[in-house]
Amino acid sequence: MSHPLVILVAQRLALGILLLLAVSVVIFIGVELLPGDVAQAILGQSATPEALANLREELGLNESAWTRYFKWLGGALTGDLGTALTNGQSISESLGKRFGNTLFLAASAAVIAVPISVLLGLIAVRYRNTWVDKLISAITLTSISLPEFFIGYLLVYFFAVQLGWFTSVSTVYDGMAFGERIGAIMLPAITLTLVVLAHMMRMTRAAILNVMQSAYIETAELKGLPMFTIIRKHAFPNSIAPVINVIMLNLAYLVVGVVVVEVIFVYPGMGQYLVDHVIKRDLPVVQACGLVFAGVYIGLNMLADISAIIANPRLRHPK
Amino acid sequence: MTKELEYLSRRVATGKMSRRDFMGRAAALGVAAPMATSMLTTAAKAAGPQKGGVIKAGIQGGESTNSLDPATYASSVPFVNGRTFGDTLVNIKANGDLEHVLAEEVGSSDDAKIWTFKIRQGVEFHNGKSLTADDVVKTLERHSGEDTKSGALGIMRGIESMRADGNNVEVTLKEANADLPYLMADYHLIIQPDGGMDNPAAGIGTGPYTVKVDEPGVRHVFERNPNDWHSDRGHADQVEVVVINDATARTSALQGGQVHMIDRVEPKIVDLIKRLPGVTIQNVSGRGHYVFIMHCNTAPFDNNDLRLALKYAIDREEMVDKILRGYGGLGNDIPINAAYPLFSDDIPQRAFDPDKAAFHFKKSGHDGSVLLRTADGAFPGAVDAAQLFQASAKKAGINLEVKREPNDGYWSEVWNKQPFCASYWGGRPVQDQMFSTAYLTGADWNDTRFFNDTFDGLVKSARTELDPAKRKAIYRDAALILHNEGGLICPMFNDFIDASTDKVDGYEVDPAGQLMNGFALSKCWLKA
Numbered sequence: 001m002s003h004p005l006v007i008l009v010a011q012r013l014a015l016g017i018l019l020l021l022a023v024s025v026v027i028f029i030g031v032e033l034l035p036g037d038v039a040q041a042i043l044g045q046s047a048t049p050e051a052l053a054n055l056r057e058e059l060g061l062n063e064s065a066w067t068r069y070f071k072w073l074g075g076a077l078t079g080d081l082g083t084a085l086t087n088g089q090s091i092s093e094s095l096g097k098r099f100g101n102t103l104f105l106a107a108s109a110a111v112i113a114v115p116i117s118v119l120l121g122l123i124a125v126r127y128r129n130t131w132v133d134k135l136i137s138a139i140t141l142t143s144i145s146l147p148e149f150f151i152g153y154l155l156v157y158f159f160a161v162q163l164g165w166f167t168s169v170s171t172v173y174d175g176m177a178f179g180e181r182i183g184a185i186m187l188p189a190i191t192l193t194l195v196v197l198a199h200m201m202r203m204t205r206a207a208i209l210n211v212m213q214s215a216y217i218e219t220a221e222l223k224g225l226p227m228f229t230i231i232r233k234h235a236f237p238n239s240i241a242p243v244i245n246v247i248m249l250n251l252a253y254l255v256v257g258v259v260v261v262e263v264i265f266v267y268p269g270m271g272q273y274l275v276d277h278v279i280k281r282d283l284p285v286v287q288a289c290g291l292v293f294a295g296v297y298i299g300l301n302m303l304a305d306i307s308a309i310i311a312n313p314r315l316r317h318p319k
Numbered sequence: 320m321t322k323e324l325e326y327l328s329r330r331v332a333t334g335k336m337s338r339r340d341f342m343g344r345a346a347a348l349g350v351a352a353p354m355a356t357s358m359l360t361t362a363a364k365a366a367g368p369q370k371g372g373v374i375k376a377g378i379q380g381g382e383s384t385n386s387l388d389p390a391t392y393a394s395s396v397p398f399v400n401g402r403t404f405g406d407t408l409v410n411i412k413a414n415g416d417l418e419h420v421l422a423e424e425v426g427s428s429d430d431a432k433i434w435t436f437k438i439r440q441g442v443e444f445h446n447g448k449s450l451t452a453d454d455v456v457k458t459l460e461r462h463s464g465e466d467t468k469s470g471a472l473g474i475m476r477g478i479e480s481m482r483a484d485g486n487n488v489e490v491t492l493k494e495a496n497a498d499l500p501y502l503m504a505d506y507h508l509i510i511q512p513d514g515g516m517d518n519p520a521a522g523i524g525t526g527p528y529t530v531k532v533d534e535p536g537v538r539h540v541f542e543r544n545p546n547d548w549h550s551d552r553g554h555a556d557q558v559e560v561v562v563i564n565d566a567t568a569r570t571s572a573l574q575g576g577q578v579h580m581i582d583r584v585e586p587k588i589v590d591l592i593k594r595l596p597g598v599t600i601q602n603v604s605g606r607g608h609y610v611f612i613m614h615c616n617t618a619p620f621d622n623n624d625l626r627l628a629l630k631y632a633i634d635r636e637e638m639v640d641k642i643l644r645g646y647g648g649l650g651n652d653i654p655i656n657a658a659y660p661l662f663s664d665d666i667p668q669r670a671f672d673p674d675k676a677a678f679h680f681k682k683s684g685h686d687g688s689v690l691l692r693t694a695d696g697a698f699p700g701a702v703d704a705a706q707l708f709q710a711s712a713k714k715a716g717i718n719l720e721v722k723r724e725p726n727d728g729y730w731s732e733v734w735n736k737q738p739f740c741a742s743y744w745g746g747r748p749v750q751d752q753m754f755s756t757a758y759l760t761g762a763d764w765n766d767t768r769f770f771n772d773t774f775d776g777l778v779k780s781a782r783t784e785l786d787p788a789k790r791k792a793i794y795r796d797a798a799l800i801l802h803n804e805g806g807l808i809c810p811m812f813n814d815f816i817d818a819s820t821d822k823v824d825g826y827e828v829d830p831a832g833q834l835m836n837g838f839a840l841s842k843c844w845l846k847a
Binding site for chain 2: 050156
């Protein structure tokens with residue numbers, strides 16, 4: 001049990017949970033600081049003072065902030081996130097659906113983006129400083145430099161409006177066949193791929209190049225191994241930790257940062273769900289979304305840390 | 320050329336153009352008479368409603384926070400949802416006439432204080448329950464109860480009591496109101512079984528479609544109600560509201576054929592959309608208006624000369640040209656236009672006049688700049704409009720300071736709180752309702768803080784006046800007071816601009832609201 005790996009992993013997990021708790025407090029305070037209140041936001045321009053007072057009473061907005069925080073935390077720990085103030089639907093249920101959609105889109109984008117970027121990274125190292133390397137860098141850097149809504153609109157214009165290959169409305173719903181679903185999310189998935197490609201590709205390239213300076217690579221070269229074998233068998237495994245790190249960061253981005261893409265493609269993911277509820281000051285939903293996002297972010301980073309630890313032979317095989 | 324002829328023949332078929340005019344236009348386009356006649360016949364055959372298919376509408380203004388409870392409706396998607404699954408007692412037709420829906424007959428006592436609605440018999444709710452007068456009373460009660468949060472509460476407050484009497488519903492008002500039937504057409508007042516007391520968000524109504532899928536902020540799917548009491552609606556088997564809040568996404572969905580109609584086409588791209596094959600722009604001047612509002616009881620706006628100075632310092636024509644790209648009408652510092660019944664069109668139009676503005680500004684004795692708050696969300700183009708206002712005011716020597724506020728919280732922190740800001744009004748079906756919503760002394764949303772006894776008296780006297788000519792004269796006097804003394808600067812009335820593809824037919828614009836006042840999905844049909 002005293003294997004250092006187990007201790008390290010346990011430490012990471014404990015830290016992660018502590019961090020999540022701290023984040024929950026911050027989320028709660030942050031939401032409290034927003035101007036206006038939910039009753040005013042729900043009724044909007046057509047609010048009468050009586051309707052406002054009635055709604056505030058009904059929503060329990062007159063209780064103290066601390067009481068509301070602990071009630072909420074207790075509920076969240078038991079999987080009950082309460083009901084949305086605005087439309088009375090169960091948060092766990094609607095959030096679950098939206099979260100599933102977000103994960104589906106993120107996973108599809110990742111399935112396309114991760115292999116391509118790692119492969120491009122490897123190729124770029126193999127043909128370092130030649131036109132191949134430069135072309136790969138130029139293309140990926142161009143795509144990351146364009147704002148994602150612009151890439152989205154370009155793809156819509158060419159592939160949905162002009163060519164008619166894909167649909168520009170990526171609404172997915174229950175009971176949709178898997179193939180149909182894939183077809184519907186093709187354009188947003190490609191958009192996201194183009195956005196994250198460069199970061200992962202450049203990181204892979206840099207990490208491998210770093211290792212390429214080592215003495216054992218020189219040895220491998222001297223014993224006559226082909227360049228690609230050296231990269232695949234000796235350089236890549238030793239540069240895996242930073243690559244995993246950047247992949248995880250990008251996955252986290254794909255989950256928590258895609259609201260613009262959701263809006264353009266009308267995709268029912270979590271980002272739009274969160275924004276709608278922020279505007280209506282639907283605090284329980286905003287807090288729940290914040291917590292889920294924080295959980296995803298912390299979880300993926302933890303996963304990156306743990307993978308890096310496991311990938312490190314010195315920690316895996318202690319003396 | 321054929322496109323144009325097709326379009327014209329459709330207009331004849333739907334009664335918007337005479338046969339004679341059509342033949343004339345066809346001749347002008349170089350088409351021989353026999354051929355033109357045959358085109359007309361085809362159009363007339365095709366013009367009758369076709370049954371079946373799925374109609375989809377891409378609509379903005381839908382959030383994942385939406386509910387099917389009619390009391391909560393505040394944006395476009397819920398509004399259209401309600402129109403699709405529910406019915407109100409009466410509707411207002413596109414020409415302003417009253418249409419009897421769930422109320423077969425509407426009558427009143429001579430003093431317009433007691434109103435009787437005869438409830439239609441043989442109407443079934445989607446859950447199989449028969450409609451009774453009791454359901455109607457309960458519905459009205461739910462919207463008017465002390466603890467309601469209904470958007471229709473302002474309308475309902477004038478009601479003293481109501482009761483069911485056999486098939487009739489009798490409504491007694493606190494004060495006489497000749498417009499009561501019009502108020503009952505409010506889109507919140509959808510009749511629900513038992514008034515929706517037990518489950519307001521169930522989406523059960525008497526409308527042409529039943530709710531099949533309700534995913535707020537994503538889509539709402541409806542299926543034809545096989546037991547609909549009304550035969551001339553609900554033509555498609557299924558209709559779908561797709562929530563598309565992004566304007567570009569909405570346009571490309573229409574263009575790509577994923578939806579058959581969209582609402583709120585941005586004025587700046589209307590001319591581009593017009594050129595797309597198979598797309599028709601459906602625009603109508605409505606009662607909605609974009610405004611700048613001053614609090615008449617807050618310095619420096621408590622000085623009428625300053626208010627007049629600002630009214631003369633705005634260039635309304637430029638606003639209509641540049642902000643609405645011509646898709647709208649000139650405002651005249653009153654919230655009423657020709658889309659209202661009993662409107663007097665002889666009220667002098669106020670024009671941009673830097674000299675008069677400078678004169679009144681000087682007379683007001685105000686020194687320094689005037690702060691105007693605006694935000695993107697106040698109305699489309701509100702920031703640009705504020706800047707145009709700033710530029711035109713400068714010509715009169717008035718220094719207007721424009722402050723851009725965040726959209727988020729604009730309606731709770733700025734509008735109706737700050738003394739001078741940009742805003743919009745959606746308009747109301749009748750003048751009285753517009754005035755009593757925002758301009759009477761005790762109005763719920765008196766966002767110009769306008770307190771004027773003469774004005775109040777005029778509006779109230781019009782309520783009991785049953786002679787249209789006299790009422791019209793009273794409203795003219797009231798409007799003139801607002802025009803000269805009010806805190807409202809109304810530069811423009813905006814058009815509703817929708818677009819539909821040539822796959823659907825039966826589209827008739829309605830000045831009361833976008834997408835045929837919300838009825839597009841219930842009344843349009845797919846072409847065979």
